[in-house]
Amino acid sequence: MARGIFTFDGNIGQAPEIRFQPGNERSEDQPRPLLKLTVKYDRLVKSNHPDRLYDDKGGFWVNVDYWKKNAEEVAKLLKKGMRVRVEGELRIDTWEDKNNPGQMQSGMALTAESITIVPSRIESIGMKSSQAASSQSAPIEHYSNAMMGID
Template sequence: MAWLNKIMVIGNVGTDPEMRFTPNGKPVTSFRLATNRFFTASDGERKRETEWFDVVTWDRQAESCNQFLTKGQRVYVEGRLRTRSWEGQDGQRRFRVEIHANRVIFLDRRAVSELPEGEPPEFKEAEGTIGPEELP
């Protein structure tokens, strides 16, 4: 029997990424991600439902997320769900489901909060062409 644990979400980074290191020196970056779903309620009112995800990245991806992601940026995250548990200060067992990302794609260049309202980001077409010998 085959098993599958995979999640793919597109949303906005809700907190600036926070990088720390394991005892072995491995970089780990975490951030929160918000996704929105818009729907019309039975009374005809337009509503928004927001889901929050805790995202964890490792190694070079952790370094990239820490360096280039900021709150408000739109990203695609792909990974697997993992449940973490610990004992709280009150002695109660706590649980948190996290996305352990194996892929994070930055979908815009600037944080949404930096853009003027109602104005989409500007993307210019590249001028000229480059040959294969000019690629790094």
């Protein structure tokens, strides 16, 4: 059976949440981190109107589940409103409506293979130093300056 991959850009709708699921055979009975977030897939199309760049042609919210081992570290980087690119397997989930018992709701959900921060709304980026990297390579500023022809 073929597996379809869906890739989209969108904004995170609420603060990402990390949960720990019970261990299983694959995780050698160790609790597994699960990062849950919602991302708004927006269909923006270049506008013909002079007062706006894009028209919103509709979109939808996608519930994203990220099961990778680095889910805790990724959760620390992601913030509400941040623009991200998400890639993974898309599905439709159904659940009972909390406000109307007996009524079912459905929505788009995605098991993410990757989550990438899109830098359009980033104010700053920090990186932690690595002893091995700092003792064996030149500082990042050196590479940045060399790439820009400064030195």
